[in-house]
Structures are given as structure tokens and as C-alpha cells.
Amino acid sequence: MTHNDVTLAVGLSPSELDEGDLAVVSPIDGKLIGRVVMQTPQEAAEMIAKGVEAFGSWRDVPAPRRGEFVRLLGNELREQKEALARLVSTECGKIFQEGLGEVQEMIDICDFAVGLSRQLYGLTMPSERPGHNMRELWQPMGVCGVITAFNFPVAVWAWNACLAMVTGNSVIWKPSEKTPLTALAVQKIFNKVANNFPEAPLGLAQVLIGDGAAGGVLVASPDVAIISATGSTDMGRAVGPVVAARFGRIILELGGNNAMIVTPSADLDMALRAIVFSAVGTAGQRCTSLRRVIVHESVYDPLIDSLKKAYASLKIGSPLDDSVLVGPLIGESSFKRMESALITASGEGGTVCGGKRVLAEEYPDGYYVMPAIVEMPGQTDIVRLETFAPILYVMKYVTFEEAVALQNDVSQGLSSCVFSNNVRETEYFLSQRGSDCGIANVNIGPSGAEIGGAFGGEKETGGGRESGSDAWKAYMRRQTVTVNYSEELPLAQGINFEV
Ligand code: UN1
Secondary structure, eight states: OOHHHHHHHTTOOGGGGBSOSEEEEOTTTOOEEEEEOOOOHHHHHHHHHHHHHHHHHHTTSOHHHHHHHHHHHHHHHHHTHHHHHHHHHHHHOOOHHHHHHHHHHHHHHHHHHHHHTTOOOOOEEOOSSTTEEEEEEEEEOSEEEEEOOSSSTTHHHHHHHHHHHHTTOEEEEEOOTTOHHHHHHHHHHHHHHHHTOTTOOTTSEEEOOOOHHHHHHHHHOTTEEEEEEESOHHHHHHHHHHHHHTTOEEEEEOOOOEEEEEOTTSOHHHHHHHHHHHHHGGGGOSTTOEEEEEEEHHHHHHHHHHHHHHHHTOOBSOTTSTTOSBOOOSOHHHHHHHHHHHHHHHHTTOEEEOOOEEOTTTOTTOOEEOOEEEEOSSOOHHHHSOOSSSEEEEEEESSHHHHHHHHHOSSEESEEEEEOSOHHHHHHHTSTTSOOSSEEEESSOSSOOOTTSEEOOEETTOSOOEESTTGGGGGEEEEEEEEEOSSSOOOGGGOOOOO
């Protein structure tokens, strides 16, 4: 299949892909796959106005009916799963299996949101006053702006949009400039469902293609009630204060520097498989990618030996080839950052295995690398930095407390895990003294989270939570209600105030 066939299969016509200013290339071979039109800041403002109008009617549609809409969206995604997954692989370079997994995450969150649409429960609480009732209501907020990164070009939109829509909000999506085609394809799928759903207003979900300026309009607008942004910590540092200054609601999902602790009692075969999947999957470009392995000195040599063997057998190549496990980096600048991190790591005492560029003759404009294992004498500055590439730093530990301290001694706090069959260690890891991350796993790697749990992390990861559990509450405003059904007007706290 050519790149052209892939875009055609999701309904993107050649004419809409050859007229814009934003050139989109496939990381597979650096070839142009489309030129899309970017919206101006003026057009972004018009979209916001349309989103506000859409919210005006959508909030009145009963939540279960909004859920029905999301159910139909999930059905349409099931129909188009393979075609969309192929475009995901072509546009962001993840292998087809992971592309399928990503679309499956969209389907899963649709199902979750459908159930949720009948469970937007508020509490009731006893009033201290006679003849009074107290309860909480959850109300829709308005327009939800969703900013997504290249590495999960469709699933992260779905986590946000499905919750935002069942909770009664409208959505404006600013995808990464590197992956606008998948966003346009999802918008087509969305429109197909919306056009057949009488209560879905025009502008219920929109895509804003643009650079930082267009995204900036979204972030700064007081008419955008919620900003949910996924990307680097630097991006969060820029976006966060702007939203905070206007007292908007913000959900941030930023950098990770995820670790695994491998203890003496660990099942080393399981640990090995988990390490390889989490460290080289998506070519190390997940926010949940494994970046640090902290290994007990007694199992260090056997584990590192088998890890190096496993790395040597990895097939690297086109993400659309079924036998390939490692696709390309998103582009040259990622490769440069990886190269420079490895040079720094050597300078800080690390021993680097792998990390070289490969397949450069076959793909002069595609950036394929051998994933790198770097044995470090300790947790130096470069180890504390998130480099969005397949670099795995390995370090030794002696006591478990020391391992947990190392794991926590970074500025990011997304995902973490321990491989151990010792309940004292695993429960310590999950205790208040243990992992300080938003995600803490036992005998599972740090990546590949299910949508049913709340997803996100602490510290420089931004503190936001998306997808499962009660993350929906971030898309609604809580209203505390007290109703007096008596004929008296007693005051709370027993205050006497006679007029
Ligand atoms: C991301 O990289 O931004 O847990 C999201 C995972 C995926 C999501 C990653 N479910 O690895």
C-alpha cells in the first residue's frame, strides 16, 4: 500500500491534501503525505464561538442520549479500525500492532463513556438544618480544548473528547503539527456519526490545525472552559500559567521519566519482556516509556546480558512490516537529541550499547535507530532528563529503600513499576513511602495502561488525570445545592440573626 492509498482509505481526498501550508511527512521515509490548510488565529476565534454555541444546545441533551452518540462513534471506529491504525502508523511511525492498539483505546474509552453517561453521580449529604436537603450536582462546563502530541495522535483526543462529550461539553482539538492527517480522519468519522444524530449540534467537535499561534488563541480564550494538554513539560510550563491567569480549568499530562525496579526475587524472564516492550515500543516515544531500570546488584549481570541479547535480535524497520518491532523516530531533531544525550551520558560515566542510526541508505530521510542500553554509575543529570527516544539507563542498587529513593529522585512523576515476588517490597513500593508517581505497577512495565484507570502523574508530569476512574469530574463543575422545604429559615452553625 502506498502512503496515498493509506490516506484515501480513511476518506481523505487528494484535493484536500494538496492545498495547504502545513507539509506533513511520514517518518517512515520522510516523504510528503499531504499539505493541509492551517487555520488563522481569526479562524480559531470563530471556531471557539461555534463551540460555545454548540455547547448551548448539547448541554440540554440528556446525558444517556449523549452517551448514545458516543456509542455510535465507537461503532464507527470499530468499522474503520484498521484503516485508521494504518494512517496512525504512517503518520507517526508506530508499528501497526501499536496503531491498532491505539484505535482500540479509542473504542474502549467510547464504551467507558457510554456507561459513564448513566453514572454521573453526585453525593447527597445530611443537612444540619431541619427541613433541608443537601446534594451535589455535576454540570457541564463549556468548550473543552484538547491539545495532543504526535505519539498518541488519536487516542488522547478520544480520552478527552469522549468524557467531555458525555459530560455535556463541546470540543476543539489542536493536534500536533506533525500528525494533522489522523486528526482530520477522526473528524471525518466523527462527522459521519454527527450528521446522522439529530441532537448533535454543528461544532460539537472541531479540529483546529495550526501552529503555536492558533493553539495560543485556544489557551488564552476565556470562552474555552477547559484546556487538556498533553506534551512536553516545556509545553506545560508555557500553557499552564496562561490558563491559570484566567482561572480556567487545566488538565496537564506532561513528561515522564519512568523507572522499573528489579529485585532479587523478580521473575527475570517476565521482567525482561516487560523492559523490552516498555523501552523500545513506539521507539521509546511514549510518555510512559521505560527510561530507567534500577536493578539489584545480585541479578544485574544476568539481566543485563539477556537484555543486550534481546536488543540485538530486535527487528527495526518500516512500522507497516508485520515482523518489525521498532519503527522510526518522528524525525531528525529527535535523532539529534538522542545522539547528544548518548554523548552526554558517556561523558557522565555511562557505557553505551547500541544507539546508532540504521537503515540510512534505504531511508535517507527516515530516522531509524538501534535502541540504546546505557549502564550508568549512578543517577546523573542526563538520566534525570526525559529524552524522547529509545534510551534505557540501567543502574545498580543494594537496598530496596535506596532503589525507591532513586526511582523518586527525578522531577517527573508519571509511571513506575517494581518486579518482585516479595510482598514486603511490593507493598512498600505501593505505600506512602513508595513510588511517588501517578501510576505504580507490580510485575508489569510502566507503559500500556488500560483506559479504566485515571491516567496521569505528579510533579512535572502536571498533575492532571484523564480517561478512567473519576477523571470525568475534571470536565464538569460541581455545584453544592441546599434546598429548604420547611417554612422556617434556620441559619447554619445555629446563628441567631433576627430581622
Ligand atoms: C502517552 O504516551 O501520551 O499507557 C500516552 C500507555 C498508553 C498511553 C500513553 N496507554 O502507554
